[in-house]
Amino acid sequence: MSIAASYFHSRNMNRNVKWESDNIKIFEKTGTVVPVNIKDRRKDMKRKTVVLTIVIVLMLALCSTGAALLWAGSKKEEAAPPKKEAAVEEEMAVEGEKEEPSDFITMAEIRRQIDEANIDWMQQKGKAINVALQSESDTWALEELGMLDLFEELTGIKLNYTMFEEAQLREKTTIDYITKTGIYDLAMSDPAYMSSYAKAGVVEDLRPYLNNPQLTDKEWFDPDDFPQGFKDMGTFYGILAGWPMHLSGQMLYWNKKYFEKYGLDPERGPRNMDELRDFAKKCHHPEDGVYGIALRGLRGDGLNVFAWSSFMRAFGGRWFDENWNPQLDSPEVIKSIQFYSDLLKDYGPPGVANWEWSKIMTAMAEGTIVITVDAPTFSYVIEDPEKSKTVGEWGYGPNPAGPKKQVMTPFSWYLTINKSSKRKEATWLFIQFIMSKPVQVAIGGPIIATGRLSAIADPAFEKGNPWLPAWREAITENAQYADALARPGFPQWPEVGDIMGAELESVIAGLKDPADAAKAANTRIRQVMEEAGYYD
Numbered sequence: 001m002s003i004a005a006s007y008f009h010s011r012n013m014n015r016n017v018k019w020e021s022d023n024i025k026i027f028e029k030t031g032t033v034v035p036v037n038i039k040d041r042r043k044d045m046k047r048k049t050v051v052l053t054i055v056i057v058l059m060l061a062l063c064s065t066g067a068a069l070l071w072a073g074s075k076k077e078e079a080a081p082p083k084k085e086a087a088v089e090e091e092m093a094v095e096g097e098k099e100e101p102s103d104f105i106t107m108a109e110i111r112r113q114i115d116e117a118n119i120d121w122m123q124q125k126g127k128a129i130n131v132a133l134q135s136e137s138d139t140w141a142l143e144e145l146g147m148l149d150l151f152e153e154l155t156g157i158k159l160n161y162t163m164f165e166e167a168q169l170r171e172k173t174t175i176d177y178i179t180k181t182g183i184y185d186l187a188m189s190d191p192a193y194m195s196s197y198a199k200a201g202v203v204e205d206l207r208p209y210l211n212n213p214q215l216t217d218k219e220w221f222d223p224d225d226f227p228q229g230f231k232d233m234g235t236f237y238g239i240l241a242g243w244p245m246h247l248s249g250q251m252l253y254w255n256k257k258y259f260e261k262y263g264l265d266p267e268r269g270p271r272n273m274d275e276l277r278d279f280a281k282k283c284h285h286p287e288d289g290v291y292g293i294a295l296r297g298l299r300g301d302g303l304n305v306f307a308w309s310s311f312m313r314a315f316g317g318r319w320f321d322e323n324w325n326p327q328l329d330s331p332e333v334i335k336s337i338q339f340y341s342d343l344l345k346d347y348g349p350p351g352v353a354n355w356e357w358s359k360i361m362t363a364m365a366e367g368t369i370v371i372t373v374d375a376p377t378f379s380y381v382i383e384d385p386e387k388s389k390t391v392g393e394w395g396y397g398p399n400p401a402g403p404k405k406q407v408m409t410p411f412s413w414y415l416t417i418n419k420s421s422k423r424k425e426a427t428w429l430f431i432q433f434i435m436s437k438p439v440q441v442a443i444g445g446p447i448i449a450t451g452r453l454s455a456i457a458d459p460a461f462e463k464g465n466p467w468l469p470a471w472r473e474a475i476t477e478n479a480q481y482a483d484a485l486a487r488p489g490f491p492q493w494p495e496v497g498d499i500m501g502a503e504l505e506s507v508i509a510g511l512k513d514p515a516d517a518a519k520a521a522n523t524r525i526r527q528v529m530e531e532a533g534y535y536d
Contacts, residue, residue: 104460105441107146113438114154118217121433124426125156131430132173132187134413135163138245138450139188141443142434151433157426177202182420185427189242189416191233192301196491197416198236204417205239209428221432225452229482234414236489242414243431244451249410249482250310251376251474252397255390258283258290258370269371269397273314273339276371276400280347283370292347293371294363295340298356299505301487301497307373308504309486310409312336314402319488319496324534328500329515329522332404337514341507353509365390373399376475383467394467396474399481410482412451453479492532499524 114121133139142148143163152159164172173187177197189197197203210216210223223231230244256266262282270276276293284292296307317333320326327333344352349369361378363369365388372378379396382388399408415431417424433439440455450456453476462468487497503517512520529535 104444104458105438107150110150110438110442111154114433114436117220117432117436119213119215121155121429123214124423124429127423127426128158128160129185129421129423129426129430130183131159131161131427132169132176132184133161133163134169134188135165138443139163142439145442147434147439147442151430155426155429155433157429159430177418177420180420182418182422185418185421185423186430187416187418188245188413191242191412191414191489192487192493193489193491194234194241194414194416195236195489195493198239198241199491202419203239203241204419204421204424205241206243206417206428206431207240209417209425210240215425215428216432221436222454225437225454226435227453227479227482229408229479229484230410230412230451233410233412233482233484233489235484242416243435244412244414245435246412246451247410247453247456247475247479248376248412249478250307250373250399250408251471251478252399253364253372253374253378253382254279254395254397255283255364255367255370255393256395257390257393259395267395269395270400271397272401273311273403277339277343277347280343280371284347286349289368291349291363291369293343294348294352294355294360294369295344295372296356296360296374297344297348297353297505297508299498299501300356301494301501303356303501304504304508305497305501306409306411306487308336308340310373310399310407310483311340311402313407313483313486314399314405315339316402316404318485324529326522326525326529328525329518334514334518336402337504337507337518341504341514344508345510353505364388364394367393376471379467379471383465392467396467396471398474398478406481407483407486408478408481409486410479410484492528495528496525499528 140163148159148161151157169188170190170193173184173189174193174197175181176183177187178200180202189203194203210218210221226244227247230247231240234240234242234244252269254269259266259279262285264279264282270279280292282292283290296304298304300306312333315332315336317330317336318327349355349363357374357378360369360372360374361381364372364378364382367390379394382394383391385391399406415435417427417431421427435451437452437454440450440452441458441460443450444461456472456476461472487493500521503512503521506512507514507517
């Protein structure tokens with residue numbers, strides 16, 4: 001099971017859970033993988049050990065007391081005072097709670113590396129910042145591993161933080177930002193909403209803070225360790241509106257056992273769209289219950305559009321021109337719809353038009369599909385021997401190149417600073433701290449999709465995960481193909497994405513021609529943009 005599972009625990013978020021097992025939870029909206037229970041088991045074992053030790057101490061104390069009474073009968077004057085059992089219990093309990101924050105880096109090493117930054121971490125001492133975070137694996141890890149407490153200790157800044165579920169986070173922070181009340185100094189933000197914040201001028205441009213040597217040691221912080229495509233995805237209307245927290249998006253998977261069985265090189269995945277189609281065809285054997293490929297078919301801006309948009313961009317398509325006129329009826333976009341839908345109709349499993357990511361992941365674990373392009377987090381399930389029949393069978397690679405370019409649809413949450421905050425410098429120190437190399441390694445590197453390439457590259461994560469080097473190589477290469485325009489961020493995006501998703505699903509289901517679907521989507525999206533005032 002995942003190495004990060006040794007230090008997180010799950011939270012009571014069952015109403016958002018899409019897929020769950022003894023060791024894994026995956027949340028419905030984002031597909032975030034959260035290792036669970038093993039941290040609880042460690043704590044439980046620790047508690048049991050402490051309790052058992054206390055019981056033994058008590059028994060020994062009782063035996064000692066009995067012996068002492070017998071001895072006292074003959075030599076009362078030499079009787080020693082009984083050992084204070086409460087003190088023993090307290091000592092045992094304290095000792096049982098001692099633990100390094102991470103399997104990969106010690107607290108002493110984290111402190112040492114933080115101290116290497118050529119800035120005064122105490123320069124904002126005495127201030128307090130209010131932070132709104134999403135309740136998810138990396139923020140839990142920051143809390144559980146003591147990183148938030150360490151920030152307070154090293155900076156003298158009081159950190160008031162709240163962890164919200166996604167919908168509540170978006171509602172509270174949007175109201176706060178837009179109304180300029182300044183309740184939250186910092187919020188985690190979805191890029192689909194950051195554009196509206198940037199347009200309204202309610203978020204700070206982070207570049208002045210990044211370039212201020214009093215606040216940032218750029219050599220130490222190493223902003224180039226974050227892929228440019230992910231930073232671009234947080235840039236709107238000429239400002240860097242947020243700092244990326246994750247390296248997530250897509251990667252190519254193929255089942256090496258089936259590749260070998262059907263005459264393909266098991267160590268080489270498809271490198272372009274032609275090979276993707278040809279390899280899927282070779283591996284498509286429905287008579288044996290094996291299907292060549294599965295991709296997201298179910299409508300939605302975060303479902304089939306998330307997967308298809310990288311194909312669309314790879315074929316040379318784009319959502320809009322420079323004046324926000326939709327371009328979805330262009331030949332390039334139509335070709336991408338044709339290719340994507342033909343793959344699924346010809347070589348996909350039955351009913352794939354209604355498949356979303358969890359069905360794909362389950363089919364991978366069952367060994368019924370051979371190829372997919374989807375979220376990197378799937379590996380934590382398909383490489384888990386308790387949950388998958390296909391452990392050790394998977395190859396990992398970057399997205400196949402299209403006729404025009406190679407593209408990966410990225411995803412990340414972003415850290416944004418409220419324009420109405422009166423504690424912006426202190427808030428930037430918080431961003432710099434939690435996104436620093438030692439803290440990112442501590443919370444789990446690739447296991448929870450942190451934002452740094454160097455955290456993913458740390459060899460400490462390979463222990464017990466023989467698949468990780470190939471996975472890491474694939475995601476690192478794929479990061480350079482991250483295209484911020486695959487799913488552009490602007491206020492109307494959720495509606496625009498859903499319109500396109502419905503048309504794409506209809507083509508996959510065989511209900512519409514690609515050209516007709518593209519034209520219908522283009523017309524409806526133009527109406528949305530017109531109503532929003534883009535052509536005034």
